Amino acid sequence: MAAAVRFLLKSAACSKASNVTNGVHSGLGPASLRLSPKCDPHSRTQTRHAAHFTFQADPTPTEYGQTQKMNLFQSITSALDNTLSKDPTAVIFGEDVAFGGVFRCTVGLRDKYGQDRVFNTPLCEQGIVGFGIGIAVTGATAVAEIQFADYIYPAFDQIVNEAAKYRYRSGNLFDCGSLTIRAPWGCVGHGSLYHSQSPEAFFAHCPGVKIVIPRSPVQAKGLLLSCIEDKNPCIFFEPKILYRAAVEQVPVEPYHIPLSQAEVLQEGSDVTLVAWGTQVHVMREVANMAQEKLGVSCELIDLQTILPWDTDTVCKVRCSSILYLICVSEEGQFNIYFLFIKSFHIITWAASSSNTSI
């Protein structure tokens, strides 16, 4: 059975590869790269021809009021604008945020709210997060920006040892729940070692912080506002490849999308696909291809909150007696996180049903 699944996905991927080549020539997707003409596209080794995905917008939400066309970075700016306007204690800081940020997420906020509330920090990630924890402990709302998720490691100690454990070690006397750390995340095509990393797995084993990764502008604004309101320190990773590529109609007023609730984007009965961030759009294409070419019905789940993740939705028992779970993520080979989800799922399944074949 496992071999059948692998075969199924392998043929899906191969068809995808040939579609990708066509896609590149037809100019689909802003993320496509071109191979040097010197490389032989017909070589026998597996060759990736281009990084490809197409952002797929969700239908415009109607329950949150008037909407406006925004891309991802504009939806982040809107969320931060709402926060600064509603919450007088809110401050935003990080490297280069004053002029608008290297990805333009904070454009106009300093002019609107003043230099006391939107300000630059020097080049010191450990200092930025430590400083943010300090602000949050006094009760003010702190939104700290780390310029790229790749640079978050100097702050790792502050996040894991200080922020995550503050409430626990002080017996609920103190907490830094009003801290939110934002960072551009994930591959972008030309980022190489230090502008492409997806470090969510490093933090996923740390109780006390929440990790959230949106797939689109509407999700991003709602989830970011929830993170800021949430009384736990949150890390909000923003897929940088979607900053300009993802455009949707986003509500202008503040709204919240609940944390720790995975969203089932597509119902299906044969295979469950779990993904987050950019990969959700890749999986949408894969699900369509699997349906068209192989007649396989895929269920697609956007995990959204990586920690604490929605075990109920992902592990829900299906009617079908055979269930496959595929987790897709941009992390490196050695990431434990998706193996954890898979093993959790398998254990839950084995415990609840005797008719399983995995």
Next chain:
Amino acid sequence: MTSKHAKAFYFSIESLWVAAACASPCVQKCDTHRLDDAPPTKSVLTRDDGLKYYRTMQVIRRMELKADQLYKQKIIRGFCHLYDGQEACAVGIEAGINVTDHLITAYRAHGFAYTRGVPVKEILAELTGRRGGCAKGKGGSMHMYAKNFYGGNGIVGAQVPLGAGVALACKYLGTDQVCAALYGDGAANQGQIFEAYNMASLWKLPCIFICENNKYGMGTSVERASASTEYYKRGDFIPGLRVDGMDILCVKEATKFAADLCRAGKGPIVMELQTYRYHGHSMSDPGVSYRTREEIQEVRSKSDPISLLKDRMLSNNMASVEELKEIDVQVRKEIEEAAQFATTDPEPPLEDLCNHIFYNDVPLEVRGTLPWVKLKSVS
């Protein structure tokens, strides 16, 4: 005198012109911190050295401009941080230390890769990602290495504790070598640099901490980033020197002074080189939104390191205008040939993609982009 005689007269004057073999130009006095001595204010410059420094700086200048051109043609991709304007720092430091000494810097590293011995064509081929590159095409702009040159490092400030470690190895192994650990004005605010200062001073390591202060950390001017812009004093308990980084002789004398101090076992020293970069932070930064074009022009016209050396050599009769022009022509040719190589060399083969992850005796299997696609990693 008839015109025929006049021509003969001038011809003989020209053939009698002999370049001065040596000169002792003055250099600016360096500001010091916790130092009783200072580097000398006169620097002995021989003709050969002068021509060598001129040529080296010109190579770096033209190589960076060629990299700019190749980047705009999309032959170089990814990140590219150019060094033009700061040539005197790389060449002056190399002149002040020995080939057996060690050097480590951050990502603005093309100039140092050249001064530390990587040929131009290997640097350009590395930028274009070809197999002839010094890191086999897999490293790119920020990851160039050579013997006693530890890169080429992408994360800001991370290379400074590494440099202190190399200095520890020099002391531990009993060699007479020093390590120059470079960083910028932006990185000077990183916590790990102060950790490195403390360890180096505690253990009296032969480490020269060199801050290349080009006035801007990406788009942030030094006044907006640092509570104290006197970077040579930031080591507090470590002696410091502030050096004119646009004058190669000043840099050379200061580096020699610092290296001698370290070799005498007197522990680390901080050197601040006041320099300037003409390009923006990287190729995606036009470099004019946080500083004026007039400012850049002023530095180019008054303090350009290559022009300063050229004027010195001409005014001391150490070289003629034609000679220097000839060097320019040769350098251009060398860069053109290197660029030609860099654009035509093939890319590294796919089999090389995953090599050198671990050191392992047996080949390791690495997951490709799909779970059943396995790539081999050999070390």
